Amino acid sequence: MTITFRRETFRDDYNFSNSAVGIRRFPFPFDRDHYMYAVNIEPHVKGHPGTIYESLIDVDEHYVAEMQDRALVLAEDPLRSQSLPHMELAGWDLLELLMEQLAAGYPAHFELRRSGKRWRWVNRPLGIDDTFVFGAASTLPYGPMEYITRQAQGDFCILDQRDGNLWMDAGMVTTQADWSLDFDLGMNFMEWHAPVPRAHEMGVFDRALKFMLNLGQGQPMRRFNWTMTVNPRLDTSPETYPKWGPDRRSVTADNVGDKVHLRVELQSFWRLPRSNAIVFPIRCYLIKLEELVTVPKWARRMHRVLRDLPPDLVDYKGLTRWRPIAVDYLAAFDDGAATSPGIWPD
């Protein structure tokens, strides 16, 4: 499969948008007309062509632009990529996983040749052709995790498993929904989820942790999370909050369809073989409300979900200032008709 990569930006002039094909393959996260926090984990297996499940590590038309944006974030703030000293082995695991998945899923764009420990990696969209020794960090321009995650869409958290818990001891985080890797690095599963409202009381994290601790090799799992962002900005970090926070006041009835984006995270979980760590890719997909309403089912459902969202979740997701404007906008696309089950367009 050959992808035509878009030339676009996720900052300054924000000229990101989805093609018609991109809209159809968007992972709309709501399978019913209301939302409540849930573990909602399912096996991460391949799905139909034309969906984001075509390959288990999805590459789409935004790939090159997203990688350019990541490089800009890292140039300003190198602490977005960190790996505690004991996590290097897991970094090699991740490098192998991503290279194998990319090469298998998109042979026109990526190529991996292994000759014992000597590997050659070709990334055509980014113009990379490197030969290195697997396991020898000195043969790469960055550590193994940073090297490969500068070439893969989405954020990556690597979790060390010990003492009956998971510890966020490495990661590449530049497309996050307002959390800081630099601050959360070294925390355990309960600690880094601490700021999430409601879910602790519901026992969601206890169950999720127990499940994750038993995650099997060769059996990746996935779930969705979501929020909404004003402007197609990938880097909504606490670090840069003063830069993007004021945008929340910029939403008007005239620009809401273009400015407000549904931001969906496809989170997957993979047991890494050599390190017994877990990698947790958090892949961010953005869609403008005016793109989303071109699918009638999604428009109706988005309106109902946003209208009925509990106030604490509205605050936690940072939607407070402009939610009424977005609800009004979406209401025009909701005729009250019933919606079909599942997430796919009718």
Next chain:
Amino acid sequence: MSAPSIAVRVSEVAAVTPLVKRFRLEPESGGRLPAFSGGAHIAVEMQDGAHRRRNAFSLMGSPSDTTGYVIGVRRHDNGRGGSRYMHERVTPGTMLRIAHPANLFPIDGRARKHLLLAGGIGITPLVAMAEQFARDGQPFELHYAARSPEHAAFADELLERFGPAVHTHFSAQGRRLACASLLAEQPLGTHLYVCGPETLMDEAFASARALGWPEQSLHRERFAAPARGLPFAVRLARSGRRVDVGADQSMLEALEAAGAPVASLCRGGACGQCETRVLACDGTLLHADHYLSAAERGAGGKVMPCVSRFAGRSLTLDL
């Protein structure tokens, strides 16, 4: 979650001691097996006539070698038959199915030093750990306790491979492993890994705790061998079926054989994956796992069919 399995061919069988054999398993279709981490095990599936057995064995080869897996199997004549099957029936060329590696005895990569204590066949996961530490340049020391050199499978090759990092302790020669004095002189940041008879593991942990070692630095292999027992029957509430569990079969194996599989991982009572709800129990649940708390056992609402059994009139499971 039922794991995809891998077809392997036995490429090599070697008698290491009168009781221990080493097997090398290679991918049936060529290519590579998944990489693994020191301390990991695989479940091996054996088709013994009409009887399908699954036993978990620690991987003892180098975690860097993905051309084949090595397991060391001690023959237990009073066990349920899995190890006897491996010893008597499995020869070079035998085809087997295995699950992906899983690790319930993982290494703590933060450790400043790794102290490995093995008793008898408990040596196997520690061999893979030693290989990993040697590869990654991490300090380690391996102490191997056995009755005599003849009982210490793999000791010679370990000494040859890792030299001064390996220490043997043979009780028949009056050189019993002295846990307390060994543990008293370890640098800060040392982690302890013990695998062997329960008595050795208990002694090592008790010594370490008395000296003030924190729990986070103590690691042990937590396999409970599924015990033989008396036959019994279980009733499956959803299908109304009755499943008979034979004397040399675990409840989990019987459920799998009857086409009512339960998700499982360690098959040794440690991981909690096969936890099953008990709907009615007229008799006694014979819990043998390390997973359920005393309170959960007391409540009688759950059982781990991989190792636990039942005695009494009737047992109904939520299956």
Next chain:
Amino acid sequence: MPETSIKSRPVYGTLAPQPGTRHILLADGDGAAAIVDLARAAPPEFFERAHIITAPAAGAMAVRAPLRALAPAVLDETDRLAAALSRLAEVLAGAGMGTRLYVAGTEGTIGQAMQVALDAGVELGAIATEHRGSRARRVQCAHCKTFIDEVTTQPVACSGCGLMLFVRDHYSRRLAAFQGVCVDAEEPGSAPTPEEVFT
């Protein structure tokens, strides 16, 4: 004792003697009394294997005398928290398994002593803590990464970049600090007046 709100908020206990081959006790002026209280429950030989390190105000005579009266094997009296922390790092560099650490005092003292200990390879389970004294917090600015000590107000002005920070309950052991995030980013200039809350 600060109340527990979210799961990353540290929870402190009460110091009590633990099994161990060596006991390192570190306290600031407020925490010294916790060591004296621990001594009441300690077996007679406990202080023969104890090393007490005191920071700032513990140098005051009122707390110095009772600590000396415990007759620890070593007593290090320092005049700054930084000096106490570097002394702790030196002691731990030569320590063995079986070493237990006890820290008492303000959250800033506890957090920074734990940071030194974790860096030295001490496991969390070998560290006991007891909060005494002020509830002032050590805060890291999310934006310029400056650490601000002894924060008592909500919000607080960053001493590095000047932004007004909301002090979240979210705490990092690795950084020994609470997270401070710009309180008026969405509407610059709208920050509320700081109030004394961490006292």
